[in-house]
Amino acid sequence: MRAATYLQALLALTCWGLLQAAPAGEPVNVMVEPYPPFVIEGGAVPAGPYVQAFRQLAAAQGVAVNMQLVPIRRALLTAEKTPGHCVLALNYAAETTEVLLYLGRVAPMYVWAYAKQGWSGSLTRVGDLKRYRVGAIDMAELRLLLEQQGVVYEPLQISGKGAQMLAAGRFDVLLSDIGPALETANSVAPLERRLVVLRAERWLACHPKTSPVVVAKLRLALREGLFAQSTEAIWARHGLSDYYQQVRREWPGAIKP
Amino acid sequence: MMSPRRWLWAPMLCLALSMLCAQAADLPRVGLVMKSLANPFFVAMAEGAKAHAQSHAGKYTLVLTGIENETDKAGQIRLVEKMISDKVSAIVIAPADSRDLVPVVRKALAAGILVVNIDNKFDDRVLAEQGINIPFVGPSNRQGAREVGAYLARQLKPGDKVAIIEGISSTTNAQARTAGFREAMASVGADVVAVRSGLWETAPAQKLAADLLKAHPDLKALLCGNDSMALGAVAAVRASQRPVAVVGYDNIPAAAPLLASGQLLATADQYAAQQAAFGIDLVLKAIQEKTEQALLPAMVQTPVKLVVK
Numbered sequence: 372m373r374a375a376t377y378l379q380a381l382l383a384l385t386c387w388g389l390l391q392a393a394p395a396g397e398p399v400n401v402m403v404e405p406y407p408p409f410v411i412e413g414g415a416v417p418a419g420p421y422v423q424a425f426r427q428l429a430a431a432q433g434v435a436v437n438m439q440l441v442p443i444r445r446a447l448l449t450a451e452k453t454p455g456h457c458v459l460a461l462n463y464a465a466e467t468t469e470v471l472l473y474l475g476r477v478a479p480m481y482v483w484a485y486a487k488q489g490w491s492g493s494l495t496r497v498g499d500l501k502r503y504r505v506g507a508i509d510m511a512e513l514r515l516l517l518e519q520q521g522v523v524y525e526p527l528q529i530s531g532k533g534a535q536m537l538a539a540g541r542f543d544v545l546l547s548d549i550g551p552a553l554e555t556a557n558s559v560a561p562l563e564r565r566l567v568v569l570r571a572e573r574w575l576a577c578h579p580k581t582s583p584v585v586v587a588k589l590r591l592a593l594r595e596g597l598f599a600q601s602t603e604a605i606w607a608r609h610g611l612s613d614y615y616q617q618v619r620r621e622w623p624g625a626i627k628p
Numbered sequence: 629m630m631s632p633r634r635w636l637w638a639p640m641l642c643l644a645l646s647m648l649c650a651q652a653a654d655l656p657r658v659g660l661v662m663k664s665l666a667n668p669f670f671v672a673m674a675e676g677a678k679a680h681a682q683s684h685a686g687k688y689t690l691v692l693t694g695i696e697n698e699t700d701k702a703g704q705i706r707l708v709e710k711m712i713s714d715k716v717s718a719i720v721i722a723p724a725d726s727r728d729l730v731p732v733v734r735k736a737l738a739a740g741i742l743v744v745n746i747d748n749k750f751d752d753r754v755l756a757e758q759g760i761n762i763p764f765v766g767p768s769n770r771q772g773a774r775e776v777g778a779y780l781a782r783q784l785k786p787g788d789k790v791a792i793i794e795g796i797s798s799t800t801n802a803q804a805r806t807a808g809f810r811e812a813m814a815s816v817g818a819d820v821v822a823v824r825s826g827l828w829e830t831a832p833a834q835k836l837a838a839d840l841l842k843a844h845p846d847l848k849a850l851l852c853g854n855d856s857m858a859l860g861a862v863a864a865v866r867a868s869q870r871p872v873a874v875v876g877y878d879n880i881p882a883a884a885p886l887l888a889s890g891q892l893l894a895t896a897d898q899y900a901a902q903q904a905a906f907g908i909d910l911v912l913k914a915i916q917e918k919t920e921q922a923l924l925p926a927m928v929q930t931p932v933k934l935v936v937k
Contacts, residue, residue, distance in 0.1 A: 463753060465726075465800050466807030469768045472926045473752035515803070518823060572753070579927035587761070587922050594759065623757075 398435040399577070399585060401425070402446035403459040408609065409478070410460065412440060421460055421477065423605045424597040425575075431601070432588040447471075450578055457577035464511035471576040474586055475593030476624040482513055482569040485537060485545040488561040492543060497522065497568055500544060506536055507546035512571050517546075534562060572624060598625040655689050656717035656915050660904055661707050662694035663722050663747070667828070667856055668880040669900045670694055670722070673747075676901030680908055688912060691716055698828040699796065701725045708732045712739050718911035720904060722747035726800045730754045733762060737921055742914055744924070746907040749800040763924045765907045767932035769804035769877075770811075772896035773853075775934040776875050777812025779894040780849055783873065786817030788848040791840045793826040793833050793861060795853040802828075802853055805877055809851040821847070826857040834860030841868045849873040855880040855895055862891045879935045887937050898932040906930050 403410050403417050411419040417440045429436050441449070443461070450456045451470045460477055484494055492503055497520050505524035507513055517524055525542060527533050530549060537545040546568050575593060577586070598606075598618050606615035619625050660677050662670045674692055681690035691711070695703040704724045711719050712735060719736055721743065723729040730750055733743045737760060749764045784790070792809050795802035806823060813820050821844055826833030837850055837860060850865070850872060852858035858876030865872045876883060879897035886892035906928065914924055 464807075465751070465803035466770045468749055468752050468800055469764070469766065469770060469804055469927075469929075473756065474926070476753075476756055511803075511807075515797075519797075574752075579929065581926070583761075583923045583925050586926055590756075590759070590761070 397455065397582075398437045399429075399581070399589075400439065400453075400456045401436045401459050401575075402439050402441035402449065402456065404441060404443045404446065406460060408611065416440065420602075420606050420609045420611060421597055424599075424602040425459055425477065427602060427605065428592040428597070428599060429589065432592045434585055434588050434592065450576060452578075454578045454580045457575055457581070459575055460573040461576045462510045462512065463571065463574055465515075466511065467576075470579065472579050472581060472586065473574045473576045474581075474590050475575045475596075476572045477575055477593060477597045478573045479596075479618060479622040479624065480548050480571050480573050481567055482508070482510070482546055482548045482571065483564045484566040484568050485534075485547060485562045486543065486565050487537065488563050490543065490563075490565075492565075494544070494566045496566075499566075500524075500546075500568075503543040504541075505544045505546060506533055506542040508533065508548060510548075510571075513546060513569055516569055537562065596622070596624045598622070655687070656912070657689045657691055657714075658908055658911055659691040659711040659714075659716040659719045660693065660908070661704060661711065661719060661721040662692075662904075663704070663724050664696065664698045664700075664828075665694040666697060667854075668882060669854070669856075669878045672880070672900040673722070673904050677904040677908065679901070680905040684912070688717075688908070690908075695724060698724060701728050704729060705732045708736060712736050712741065715739075716741060717915060718742035718744065720744045720746055720907035720911060722904075723750060724748075725796070725798060726751040727754050727798065730758060730760075734758050734760055737762075742911050742921055742924075744907045744910050746903050747801065751800060761922050761924060761926060763910060763926055763928065765910055765928045765930060766903060767898040767930050769801045769898075769932075770808040772898060772932035772934075773805040773808025773851075773877060774812050775808075775932075776877060776894045776896050777809045777851060778815070779934060779936060780851065780873060780875050781812050781816040781818065783893075784813075784816050784818045784848060788816075788818045789821045789844055789846055790818050790849040790851060791822040791824070791844065791847060792820060793836055793840075793850060793852045793857050794823060795825065795828040795857070797825045805853045813851075818848075826852065826860065828854055828856060830856050830860040830863075832860070833857035834864050837861040837864035838867065841865070841870065841872065847872055849875070852876045854878045855883045855892075858883065858892055858895070859886070862886055866891070883935075887935070890937060894934060894936045896932055897935050899930065903930060 409419050409421040417438050446458045450458045500522045507524045508530045509526045533545045533547050693707050701724045736743050743762050745762050745764045746766055794806045824836050826836050850861045852861050855876040855878045861874045873893050875893050876895040879895045883895050
């Protein structure tokens with residue numbers, strides 16, 4: 372058994388040698404799910420500033436990409452099992468870092484505590500959530516934070532249903548990052564933001580056997596996330612210049628070269 | 629008196645010896661920095677590394693070191709600094725913390741030393757922030773824990789209460805194992821009533837297990853992130869005289885009698901003795917082929933398997 376195990380590892384190292392010799396010209400399949408206004412459906416293919424900025428930054432490093440709209444769970448499974456596949460705008464989860472390579476931050480994200488307008492509760496810090504019924508999007512970093520703080524919560528099976536569940540009184544507070552979608556939804560009661568619960572980031576994560584040459588190029592492409600100076604016009608075309616400037620000012624991922 | 633023939637041989641012998649000495653001086657020196665040498669898992673890892681060095685005699689020199697206990701991050705940082713000042717060619721490290729060891733290994737990279745990560749993966753977020761590539765050579769801890777949990781799940785039913793005793797919560801492998809356990813418990817509908825850290829060590833885990841048994845009189849199982857903690861949990865269960873199942877991870881030698889007696893239901897073997905060897909192979913190949921750090925493979929996956937009675 373020992374010899375077989377050792378041979379397996381040697382085989383993996385040999386494959387690495389072969390991969391190194393392979394050209395970086397093969398298009399990388401990048402999967403992303405709709406996340407308005409940053410990722411929107413443009414027919415069968417994804418569109419929006421995340422998609423266009425990523426395509427441009429990758430091309431500048433000589434990496435061709437084939438972008439596809441795929442639901443996040445399926446995208447994750449595919450990227451874990453299929454070489455040459457990546458997921459764009461993924462939330463970080465430590466437990467997947469041994470099967471997926473998180474190679475670059477693409478954008479900041481904020482998880483807010485929402486309540487119905489006029490709600491009389493008080494929230495000044497995360498620990499205050501212990502006093503209320505909480506519903507939360509399913510996200511590893513948030514789960515870790517809430518468990519560390521001893522906050523009991525109901526994880527949402529479908530993130531997009533959170534606002535309706537809050538409006539229906541299933542819980543007092545909703546923890547969610549889907550701000551733009553929530554705020555434009557007109558089918559639910561008005562909500563208000565009460566507290567920033569978590570500042571996190573969205574990532575590009577790829578199959579672990581992605582060619583080291585491609586990995587190095589994509590890392591370089593994303594050294595300022597999707598907010599490099601060269602992407603300014605893309606953000607402007609989508610009416611998101613103010614957001615772009617704010618991220619450039621405030622997000623360490625974009626500030627640090 | 630030396631014959632003319634001997635006079636001819638003498639300088640040739642000197643030349644050969646000096647070439648051998650020069651070769652020895654040129655051998656790459658690979659530093660292996662491990663976690664707690666009190667943990668049998670890392671003792672097995674050290675033995676595996678020594679065996680690898682012996683079987684590759686004349687190809688590299690092994691410099692082997694480790695810390696006293698699992699939480700001694702400062703001690704491990706000092707070990708890496710010593711490796712840097714000793715100018716080793718490469719460092720293979722099982723970091724005591726996924727984040728706090730990154731700055732010192734960055735120093736090593738800046739000094740031109742190759743670095744490879746084994747056992748506990750560095751936090752990708754910190755690596756991205758620092759703009760560095762450190763390959764991880766190791767198994768999927770989540771997969772291993774999922775298999776151990778699935779074996780336990782066969783004897784559970786929906787609604788049964790279980791608790792997880794995890795390693796140091798900030799480490800990637802602790803989080804990955806906990807996630808694997810959770811997935812297995814979710815698949816059978818078991819209720820995870822608590823997730824607490826036993827710091828990878830027996831004594832804290834034993835106390836924690838005793839507290840959990842007291843707080844949850846109907847607890848059915850304790851899932852431990854490594855076997856050292858499982859030893860503590862088994863002792864606490866034995867003291868409580870209650871039928872609570874215990875599972876572990878790592879397949880250390882001390883687990884064998886507990887597996888045989890059924891006190892430990894299952895564990896996972898991720899081939900400690902060979903993990904360091906996998907990492908050393910990677911750096912030797914990189915040195916031989918003059919591959920720069922940025923172009924090393926980000927990940928080399930190694931096997932893990934379920935171990936039961």
